[in-house]
Amino acid sequence: MARVGLTAERLTRAGAELADEVGFDQVTASELARRFDVKVASLYSHVKNTHDLRTRIALLALEELADLAADAVAGRAGKDALTAFASVYRDYGRAHPGRAAATRMRLDPETAAAGAGVRHARMTRAILRGYELTEPDQTHAVRLLGSVFHGFTSLETAGGFSHSTPDSEESWTRILDALDALLRNWPSPPTR
């Protein structure tokens, strides 16, 4: 039987494309086998199971995203860096909805720690260097930015902002303006 040259990597890449086409939760071993014109069982020599496959796709997406973000941030600082960084997330989410959904997959701690998630956190911190935040406020800010990027892109692709004015593009820029202002003027804890 002719060998097709399956590898975990090729399956992962094809799975990522499939995810962008049909949605991350529709990524199925059967469909993947069909695309490689191969029997389903053959995949199981390369990936442990469907969960393993999805995890690989998630890690691939996180890696790609981290690479893009690193490029975007290089040579920029302050609001410029913030905007560039944020745009990478949003653009990626719109260009690759399936992969983006994959990045939101729950990973078990050690897998997450081994993946590019840490690079993301480090880059977010790097961006905050342009603002004068000290710990623990920096961590709070990192989490805020993560939440906004995560939440906005996920609501946007879910269609939450469509069919209403102003369009989401404008909200995005204005939200970044607001976040920039907030970071330049991060409040100290109020006396409770």
Added chain:
Amino acid sequence: MARVGLTAERLTRAGAELADEVGFDQVTASELARRFDVKVASLYSHVKNTHDLRTRIALLALEELADLAADAVAGRAGKDALTAFASVYRDYGRAHPGRAAATRMRLDPETAAAGAGVRHARMTRAILRGYELTEPDQTHAVRLLGSVFHGFTSLETAGGFSHSTPDSEESWTRILDALDALLRNWPSPPTR
């Protein structure tokens, strides 16, 4: 054959509980049938298909959440209202992770429009009455708040903030402080 008294509502409620126990994407017609001690096919007189079932769970969760939020916000204003409102989202997400995941499900536009999603948007706007924002800034702020609540709770339940200091509770309060400050001081668009 003894009748169990299945209805779409009972199935939906049981499905919501199942979602909280095993995760929203593990909600299966078969498991539900098992719980009611009924054959799977019997569910299909009450619910169109699995997607329909999930949609109903999502709508139930949105409804519950809107009710809780309405209670929490009543009689409060300003930061007080903001905090109460935000807490409802976060607490709900921690108490009912499956239902919360359901609220993040992509709904087709008319279903979404018919559901409680609009109530959420209206309440968010009501909270912003305590801050002096005019359109279109109010819409941007609504979207920012939605993104943060959505993103934070989803990252938190995905375990994104665990095993690191400070704990997510503290970040949550400090992020609310920050958002309050931001809303009181929403920046006008910079000259670009």
Added chain:
DNA sequence: TAGGTTTCCCTAAAGAGTTTAGGCAAATTA
């Protein structure tokens, strides 16, 4: 380059979920 070894994809099969079609008895209505 022939032999052995490893690798890769195959067939086969079992298990679980989804969904439709059609039937019979229980509940409701007249």
Added chain:
DNA sequence: TAATTTGCCTAAACTCTTTAGGGAAACCTA
């Protein structure tokens, strides 16, 4: 009480997942 509607059933087709074991292709190695 008879007629109708409703609710749960059996049966069956289909899809996807996963494991076990087999044979041929690709790769060493002498």
